Amino acid sequence: MKAIVFDLDGLMVDSEPLARRAWELVLKDYDRQLDEDLYQRMVGLRLEDSSRLVGQTLNIEVDPADLARKETARFELIMNEGLSTMPGLDVLMSSIRDQKIPWAVATSSRLSYARKVLEGVGLLDHCQAIASGEE
Numbered sequence: 001m002k003a004i005v006f007d008l009d010g011l012m013v014d015s016e017p018l019a020r021r022a023w024e025l026v027l028k029d030y031d032r033q034l035d036e037d038l039y040q041r042m043v044g045l046r047l048e049d050s051s052r053l054v055g056q057t058l059n060i061e062v063d064p065a066d067l068a069r070k071e072t073a074r075f076e077l078i079m080n081e082g083l084s085t086m087p088g089l090d091v092l093m094s095s096i097r098d099q100k101i102p103w104a105v106a107t108s109s110r111l112s113y114a115r116k117v118l119e120g121v122g123l124l125d126h127c128q129a130i131a132s133g134e135e
Contacts, residue, residue: 001101003128008107013117014084016043022075023054026067032058046108046133047071086122092124104129 008014023034023042038057042050051064051071060067096103104127107114112134118124 003036004096004101004103005131006103008105008109008114008117010043010086012086012089012105012123013121014086014114015117018078018083019071019075022071022078023050025074026070027054027058027060029070030060030062030101032060034039035131044108047110059131079117079120083117083120093126097126104131106131 005047006012009019020039023039027034034054038054041057042053045053047068048064051067054060055062055064055067094128105114107117107130109117109132111130111134114132115124118127118130
């Protein structure tokens, strides 16, 4: 094995419930609810695409960029309460370090978010590269 590329959300960190909660709080401001079908269609999309999908599906006449900003603000508040790694990640990362295998992250999320998350869980200094949804 020469290298490993990880996805970030839902694989390395348990962020998907936090993102869902952030969207639920944003939509509450518009008297809308996030149902399971819409949420499942959003998973894995870039924030800008999720915001467009939410606005169109729930008939919210707001610029998708505004929805994205609101979701980001709510998500950051929720994330400050704590973000946990997925079960087994610590053991896996220890093994990867012991074997000196380089690793990187590929994510549909923004680079600033990915860096913040990796820093928050103590992995940023060990990550060789990040490919973000902005690329």
